[in-house]
Amino acid sequence: MIGKRLKKYRQARGLSIxxxxxxxxVAKSYLSFIERENTCNPTVHILEVLASVLGIPVHWLLMDDSMGKLDSEWIALVNKAIDIGVTKEQFKEYLFLKNQFNEIH
Structure with a gap:
């Protein structure tokens, strides 16, 4: 399932292999091998490198889909926010202020 998730996040980020x-x-042939879900266990180092390039935590590549998932629209929105420079702190502040506003109204 790592290959399926890798492909999903790669495509959501708009990247070709x-x-x-x-x-x-990481060699293109190895990435293709992983995505085709051939018997392959990429090392933690490889997963860390790929996750870093994709802008996701490593556990998203390892996580079973039943544990929760983000659809491609959410991933695209998060990537857009990262691309334009929105920090985690700014996003947390937005959520806090939005929550405060909703409690008042």
Whole structure:
């Protein structure tokens, strides 16, 4: 299932296998091998590198889908926020203020 999740996050980020390969330093053929879900257990180091390039936590590549999931629209929104420079602190502040506003009204 790692391969399926890797492909989902790669595509949500708008990257081809070639682009992910170039940015991560992981061979394109190996990425393709992982995504096709051949018998393959990528190392934690490889998963960390790929997750870093994709802008996601490593556990998202390892997490069973039944544990929760983000659809591609959420992933695209989060990536857009990251791309335009929204910090975690700014996002937390927005959620806090939004919650305060909702409690008042």
């Amino acid at each position: 070639s682009q992910l390969s170039a940015q991560s330093g």
